[in-house]
Amino acid sequence: MxxxxxxxxxxxxxxxxxxxxxxxxxxxxxxxxxxxxxxxxxxxxxxxxxxxxxxxxxxxxxxxxxxxxxxxxxxxxxxxxxxxxxxxxxxxxxxxxxxxxxxxxxxxxxxxxxxxxxxxxxxxxxxxxxxxxxxxxxxxxxxxxxxxxxxxxxxxxxxxxxxxxxxxxxxxxxxxxxxxxxxxxxxxxxxxxxxxxxxxxxxxxxxxxxxxxxxREALVKLAEIAGAQNDLITDLANAALNEIRDDSNINPVHFLDLHKALQYQVIRAEIERLKGNLLDVGYEHVERVIEALRSGEDFTITLPSGLIYAERRGDKFSIRKREKLPEIEPFDVPLPAPGSVKIELIGLNIQADIIDSPTPGKLPPDEALIDADSITGQLRIRSIHPGDRIVPLGMQGSKKLQDIFVDKKISKSERTRAAVVVDDEKVLWVVGVVSSERGKVTDKTRRAIHLRSERN
Amino acid sequence: MxxxxxxxxxxxxxxxxxxxxxxxxxxxxxxxxxxxxxxxxxxxxxxxxxxxxxxxxxxxxxxxxxxxxxxxxxxxxxxxxxxxxxxxxxxxxxxxxxxxxxxxxxxxxxxxxxxxxxxxxxxxxxxxxxxxxxxxxxxxxxxxxxxxxxxxxxxxxxxxxxxxxxxxxxxxxxxxxxxxxxxxxxxxxxxxxxxxxxxxxxxxxxxxxxxxxxxREALVKLAEIAGAQNDLITDLANAALNEIRDDSNINPVHFLDLHKALQYQVIRAEIERLKGNLLDVGYEHVERVIEALRSGEDFTITLPSGLIYAERRGDKFSIRKREKLPEIEPFDVPLPAPGSVKIELIGLNIQADIIDSPTPGKLPPDEALIDADSITGQLRIRSIHPGDRIVPLGMQGSKKLQDIFVDKKISKSERTRAAVVVDDEKVLWVVGVVSSERGKVTDKTRRAIHLRSERN
Structure with missing residues (x-):
């Protein structure tokens, strides 16, 4: 044998x-x-x-x-x-x-x-x-x-x-x-x-x-314990959900009585049920919903990827799904530096600071550093236009934003909430996605605009 | 302000x-x-x-x-x-x-x-x-x-x-x-x-x-979720323990009805209660106890650091603490290569294989590779003697085993279960701890003895 x-x-x-x-x-x-x-x-x-x-x-x-x-x-x-x-x-x-x-x-x-x-x-x-x-x-x-x-x-x-x-x-x-x-x-x-x-x-x-x-053994052990714990917590959260959900509404007081780990899993389970998966749903999204519930106020929070939202109205809390994405009005506003701009429509906050003699280097995607001398005319933030192009940092030729979104696995629904920082000539930053080679900070840069974005 | x-x-x-x-x-x-x-x-x-x-x-x-x-x-x-x-x-x-x-x-x-x-x-x-x-x-x-x-x-x-x-x-x-x-x-x-x-x-x-x-954010997030899950699982395991423990005995059938993640935590909680901490208690120890319970047979399993043991007698399962460490009889037996030796007294299994033209390199502590030409006389495995010394791999002078145990944080109770592989002249391997420079495998080594240890 x-x-x-x-x-x-x-x-x-x-x-x-x-x-x-x-x-x-x-x-x-x-x-x-x-x-x-x-x-x-x-x-x-x-x-x-x-x-x-x-x-x-x-x-x-x-x-x-x-x-x-x-x-x-x-x-x-x-x-x-x-x-x-x-x-x-x-x-x-x-x-x-x-x-x-x-x-x-x-x-x-x-x-x-x-x-x-x-x-x-x-x-x-x-x-x-x-x-x-x-x-x-x-x-x-x-x-x-x-x-x-x-x-x-x-x-x-x-x-x-x-x-x-x-x-x-x-x-x-x-x-x-x-x-x-x-x-x-x-x-x-x-x-x-x-x-x-x-x-x-x-x-x-x-x-x-x-x-x-x-x-290797250490990581396998971690996987085994995590797997067993997840099973248990998933079961417990589903049982809790059956207790506290009436129709599609959850009682916020009963929800907040649950153990923290179960609160987290209950929200995830509800999102997964409506969305079909948990792609792009992070700890921070779940945390925001729980924080909002704790505040006691009514709220509506849009969740990835835009169709799902969490809502509280009085003693009714629910996770729901929109039939279609809300229409986003085109916007185009000046971006003062230093200063900040809030685009309520898409829940975006941009903070711009001036940095003298900046150090070049990698930044997380929600930040960008732009050589101030590379800017022609007025810095603005606007919704994307069909045909928008950018020269991605580290590359030579320009690329369609459309293609970048596909490459970066950004869903159609997320694209409706996209924004670009531009000057009079070019796209300098696709917010949260990629910045432009044409605004790149080098050792020779004297002043730079440091941009930070926050979504909510 | x-x-x-x-x-x-x-x-x-x-x-x-x-x-x-x-x-x-x-x-x-x-x-x-x-x-x-x-x-x-x-x-x-x-x-x-x-x-x-x-x-x-x-x-x-x-x-x-x-x-x-x-x-x-x-x-x-x-x-x-x-x-x-x-x-x-x-x-x-x-x-x-x-x-x-x-x-x-x-x-x-x-x-x-x-x-x-x-x-x-x-x-x-x-x-x-x-x-x-x-x-x-x-x-x-x-x-x-x-x-x-x-x-x-x-x-x-x-x-x-x-x-x-x-x-x-x-x-x-x-x-x-x-x-x-x-x-x-x-x-x-x-x-x-x-x-x-x-x-x-x-x-x-x-x-x-x-x-x-x-x-950094990813690791903090992991810590937060893990912390919340641990709290919940600890609470649940303590509640379960109160249900299924009568005096200091646990009913094995009720134990095995618990969710896997709770079984794990119940055993850990019992060990911690008796031992005062969970030092050296790994997933593998807990897993062995659970496996033994599943088998349905009676058993006694000694746990780190030797004073604590898990025992099943019929429908009574318990974690207990010995008053003092069991006396270990000195032992000294030949180690055939290829071949294997089992030292029941200390729950140790040694497997010896011959490898031609071995590659030098790091091994996990439960394995050793010894140049066959460095061995004088008979390879044996025995309990440690007062005054035993070894030249640790990578070092020049010899060191007392006693000092090595202190440096490696090996508790007194674990030392009673220690074993060394020796030839007629020298200590070649402190099993599970360190091997000797004097048996080191190099590029010139023609044949080596590969030793693997298993504790149970």
Whole structure:
């Protein structure tokens, strides 16, 4: 009998039971191929029936089609039924206001859920390995995804199982070699984004070398505890929500009686229910709603990505969804420096200060530094016009704002609340997004305008 | 009126109420001096009465005494009462089985609690700043301290408040300068250990530059959510414990009915109640107890640091404390390579493998790599003898094991379960602690023995 070690997570967490129908998600990459081979080899021992699912995202043109053919043939060679679907992710992504990677994941999991229902498959097996997990935890720590982000990749979550989750990437490569398995390489490396690659190849080795040789174990442990805590808090928050929500209204007094951690989760759960996901919803948004409730006053707070809002009217608090985005009137106002401007329409505050002999350097996206001598005429802040262009900092040619929004994954609804700082000739800053090379501060800059934006 | 900005955390979190008696912990360093000055300046506005507390740890000899005099004079110059105590931390630490830093913190917080009770002070103010917090979160992520570690430095915890917690270190330095305040520098930098210093000066700037310019905010957010979740889970676990514990026995069936996150916290709470702290108690220890309970069998599992154990007898599960450490019989057995040896007495398993042309490099402490040609005679594993010495990897002279245990903060109770791998001439590995320079693997090594240890 062949070594089952590669599936150790499946054994440890008792992922499979006799009679399970398991839908294996197979991209064609080494992880999913190794997983399929191992599950297929041991399907009799587990007592499971396997199906193969593959989604052609059509992101890589002909390569995507070759992936599809590859998985089809692989399944055939194992004598397994393959369910293959094509979705035009590139044309869907803009509508969804997501990046390619997010949109692909969104569509993929929907496809897997739908397909498992159709087949009567009670488990969905996906191929994340031990390194993926460690990298995700660290990525989420760095991005500030909160505890919910830390516990996101887990051995078992609902009907999704990850049989390779305790197996290091190296061991999977070894398994592929030993069993002479074919696989496809994703040249675009879509799933291994730039940040993730740096974390894999630079940050983790650095932490391992200089800080904690057992950093991987430390991060897995964090993920496990976070996962268990999240489950509990989610359950408790849902139970609390059932208690304190009447129709779609929540009693603010009962809400404020809840434990802080539950208040936080209740708001998140309500937003997720209406919005379908929690993209762009941060701790700070939830915190603002809770603060407003504490104040005792009525309020309306717009939440990402613009369609969802929180509202209190007397003893009724609710999270609601607008049918369509509110129309934003075009605006165009002078920006005094030093001074500040408030654009109530889009909940934006801009503060402008003068700095003598500024130091060039990176700034967070909600700030910009503009060489005062680069400004022609009057500094103004206005809504965006069709055809607006900017030369992004560090680049040479100009780019359409439209294209920048797509690249930066800024949803259509967010774009309606966008603003630009301009002079008489050019766009100097797309607020919160990118500043212009043409206003760049260098060692020679004598005076600069320091801009800070605040959204509410 | 002077700027209260440095105390923004006190205002945001409403730390003080009219009539509070506040004991300010003052080490004499810039943070605590700035805090004392700011609280003193605004004590009328807050309506608080201030006291100064200083513990002379006697760690830095004459310098410690000068700190004491400095704080005494500072309090006097503000017209405040100072409560000063001396504790000989260096001679206490070995008894406690802690490192200097841990022992000092332990003694300091006890002193602060006792003193506040004596004075009728209802708040204790300590001087952690925003950078301390960010560094602690990251340190805890890296060390694998779990979620409880992430939420450890908080604005308000019981009667302890941290009025500078939202103020960056730079701003405190600025405040010290502007107000021409005197302060003492701790040359030993006890509170800013090596790892913390590297995190401050290397890791955070690196993450800020290359990964997320808002990394500090991300880590603070993580700390806040973790803190709130921990509170909730601790409360719930204590409530559950009251339900399922009868006398000191817990019903295993009821225990296993609890949510996973609560099971984890219940075990931790029981250990903490008996042991007084959770030092050296990791996720893996708790996990082992839960696994054993799931098996349905009776068991006895010894927990760090040896006096505490978990036991199941039929339908009774409990965490208990031994009066004294069990006597360990001396042992001395051959260690075959390749092969493995199990020392039941101390719950240790050693696996030895032969590796040809090994690559030199760092290993986690539970593994060792020994150049096969460096071994004289028979490889054995035995209990430690008084006077045992080793040349630690990377060093030149030999060191007493006794001294190594003290340096590595290994408690007396853990030492009774220690083991060494030796040949006929020398100690090659203190299992789980340090290996010998004299068995070091280099580029020239032809064959090595790879040793792996497992405790249970």
């Amino acid at each position: 062949e070594n089952m070690d590669i599936l150790r997570a499946a054994i440890k967490h008792r992922m499979f039971s006799q009679g399970d129908r398991v839908l294996a998600a197979v991209s064609g990459g080494p992880d999913s191929v190794a997983m399929l081979h191992a599950l297929h080899t041991h399907s009799a021992e587990f007592g499971i029936r396997l199906y193969v699912a593959h989604l052609n995202h059509q992101i890589r043109g002909e390569e995507s089609n070759l992936d599809e053919v590859f998985v089809h043939n692989l399944a055939h060679s194992f004598g397994l039924e393959a369910i293959i679907r094509r979705v035009d992710v590139p044309s869907l992504r803009e509508e969804l206001g997501m990046g390619v990677e997010e949109a692909a994941r969104f569509v993929r999991y929907k496809f897997l859920r739908d397909t498992s229902t159709e087949l009567g498959a009670n488990k969905i097996a996906v191929g994340h390995n031990a390194d993926d997990r460690v990298e995700s935890v660290l990525l989420n720590v760095i991005r500030g995804a909160g505890i919910s982000g830390l516990g996101s990749i887990r051995p078992i979550r609902g009907n999704i199982v990850r049989p390779l989750l305790d197996t290091p990437r190296k061991e999977i490569e070894q398994y592929i070699k030993e069993n002479a398995l074919p696989f496809r390489i994703d040249e675009s490396n879509m799933d291994t984004s730039y940040a993730r690659n740096r974390i894999r190849h630079e940050l983790i080795p650095l932490l391992e070398q200089d800080y904690n040789p057992a950093i | 002077e700027n209260m900005d440095i105390l923004r955390a006190a205002i945001k979190h409403r730390m003080f109420s009219q009539g509070d008696r506040v004991l300010a912990a003052v080490s004499g360093g810039p943070d605590s001096v700035a805090m004392l000055h700011a609280l003193h300046t605004h004590s009328a506005e807050f309506g608080i009465r201030l006291y100064v507390a200083h513990l002379n740890h006697q760690i830095r000899g004459e310098e410690s005494n000068l700190d004491e005099v400095f704080v005494h004079n500072l309090a006097h110059s503000f017209g405040l009462e100072a409560i000063i105590r001396r504790v000989d931390v260096p001679s206490l630490r070995e008894e406690l089985g802690m490192g200097v830093e841990e022992a000092a913190r332990f003694v300091r917080y006890k002193f602060l609690r006792d003193t506040s009770t004596e004075l009728g002070a209802n708040k204790i103010a300590v001087g952690h700043n925003a950078d301390d917090r960010v560094e602690s979160v990251l340190l805890n992520v890296i060390r694998g301290a779990g979620i409880s570690g992430l939420g450890s430095i908080r604005p308000i915890r019981g009667n302890i408040v941290r009025p500078l917690l939202d103020t960056p270190r730079k701003e405190i330095e600025q405040y010290i300068k502007e107000n021409a305040l005197p302060f003492r520098i701790d040359e030993s930098n006890m509170d800013t250990s090596y790892a913390r210093n590297r995190i401050r000066h290397e890791l955070i700037p690196l993450l800020e530059q290359d990964y997320n310019p808002a990394i």
